[in-house]
Ligand SMILES: [Zn+2]
């Protein structure tokens with residue numbers, strides 16, 4: 001069972017300049033919402049690998065790696081989907097060295113690991129959540145899942161003119 005770490009005090013690692021350590025930690029990430037749909041992030045506690053290197057002064061170079069799944073309906077065929085994503089993110093925090101070397105996730109040597117993990121995963125997500133990259137979606141005419149109906153599924157168009165005539169009849 002991996003313990004959950006939302007916030008990590010980098011100073012407590014007691015690294016000296018040039019020293020590094022790899023930590024195996026766990027984070028929990030709140031569900032994402034797209035439109036009206038909710039996508040849970042699995043597993044509930046995600047094992048993450050965090051590489052911490054002490055640079056000079058109070059600076060740190062950080063690398064965060066983990067994989068996670070999102071669980072929710074496929075945006076094309078509406079079937080349950082559970083696409084997986086790999087995250088590999090880096091941050092540098094070098095206080096006093098200019099804005100571009102400041103990390104929004106590090107303040108006073110304390111790393112907001114949970115917030116960083118969530119943002120890093122959000123950046124890895126595609127615009128559309130799909131059960132698989134080549135999901136064929138639903139038939140626009142009858143609504144059947146084209147993944148199940150297969151490539152031979154089609155509707156004759158234009159419709160048979162005799163049926164069109166029939167549909168004009170009114171039964172009263
Ligand atoms: Zn699908």
Ligand SMILES: [Zn+2]
Nearest residue numbers: 139141142143
């Ligand atoms: Zn159809």
